[in-house]
Amino acid sequence: MEDLKTKFMKAALKETQKAYEAKECPIGCVIVKDDKIFVRAHNLKLTKSNALMHAEVIAIDKACRKLGDWRLNDMDMYVTLEPCTMCSGAIIQSRIRKVFFGAYEPKSGAVCSCNDIFNTEHGHNHFVEYEGGIMEKECSDLMKKFFLEMRDRNRRDTQENGN
Numbered sequence: 712m713e714d715l716k717t718k719f720m721k722a723a724l725k726e727t728q729k730a731y732e733a734k735e736c737p738i739g740c741v742i743v744k745d746d747k748i749f750v751r752a753h754n755l756k757l758t759k760s761n762a763l764m765h766a767e768v769i770a771i772d773k774a775c776r777k778l779g780d781w782r783l784n785d786m787d788m789y790v791t792l793e794p795c796t797m798c799s800g801a802i803i804q805s806r807i808r809k810v811f812f813g814a815y816e817p818k819s820g821a822v823c824s825c826n827d828i829f830n831t832e833h834g835h836n837h838f839v840e841y842e843g844g845i846m847e848k849e850c851s852d853l854m855k856k857f858f859l860e861m862r863d864r865n866r867r868d869t870q871e872n873g874n
Contacts (some may be wrong), residue, residue: 714786714798715746716789716811716842716845717846719741719743719748719787719789719811719844720789720813720845720846720850721744721846722739722741722748722751722789722793722811723739723740723741723789723791724739724791724813724846724849724850724853725739725751725791726739726740726741726751726752726753726766726791727739727753727791727850728853729753730753730754730755730766731853731856731857733753733755733757734757735753735754735755735756735757735758736754736756736757736854736857736859737753737754737791737854738753738754738765738766738790738791738792738854739752739753739754739763739766739791739851740752740753740767740769740770740788740789740790740791741770741788741789742770742771742773742774742783742786742787742788742789743786743787743788744774744785744786744805744852745785745790747813749774749778750770750773750774750777751770751784752766752767752769752770752773753766753769754766754769754852755769757855763797765795765797765798766790766791767787767788767790767798767802768798768801770788770790771783771801771802771805774786774805775805776843781804781805781806782805782806783805783806783807783808784806784808785808786807786808787807787808787809787811788802788807788809788810789810789811789812789813789845790792790810790811790812790813791812791813791814791850791853791854792812792813792814792816792820792850792854793812793814793815793816793821793822793823793824793843794810794812794820794821794822795816795819795820795821795822796800796819796821796826796828799813799819799821799822799826799828799829800828801837802829802839803828803829803835803839804839806837807835807839808839809839809840809841810822810829810839810840810841810842810843811841811842811843811845812841812842812843812844812845812850813843813844813845813846813847813849813850813870814847814851814854815843815844815847816849822841822843823841829841846860847856
């Protein structure tokens with residue numbers, strides 16, 4: 712039988728596929744309450760022309776609206792990539808209980824790769840537990856494919872324009 716971490720990360724991966732098909736950076740997220748998916752989201756930064764439209768921020772916004780409260784204390788987040796600084800801050804502020812992420816982000820991961828924003832030594836009023844590497848290969852594969860295709864597209868566009 713599939714464990715809950717795998718089940719919920721697979722749901723986040725379905726959101727990642729939606730982002731990929733929309734030519735967005737393929738990151739997906741679900742927020743879980745009482746072992747059930749409460750909300751789903753994926754990146755919409757390009758679609759909405761808004762730098763804030765990361766999957767995590769969209770999911771937090773949806774959950775707050777649905778719950779009618781900004782405190783998401785009893786909820787966990789599953790996201791396919793280690794959250795950035797902005798998203799990590801939003802996670803702390805919304806009081807998410809625990810974050811499970813797939814792939815580590817060596818360039819901008821703010822949970823443990825480049826920074827450790829969830830560390831209580833920073834003086835935040837809320838401690839967020841986390842676990843990384845959940846279905847890491849599956850989470851990173853689509854991201855790698857997306858960026859390879861984007862580089863190929865950019866290279867073709869440059870060649871076609873004679874640059």
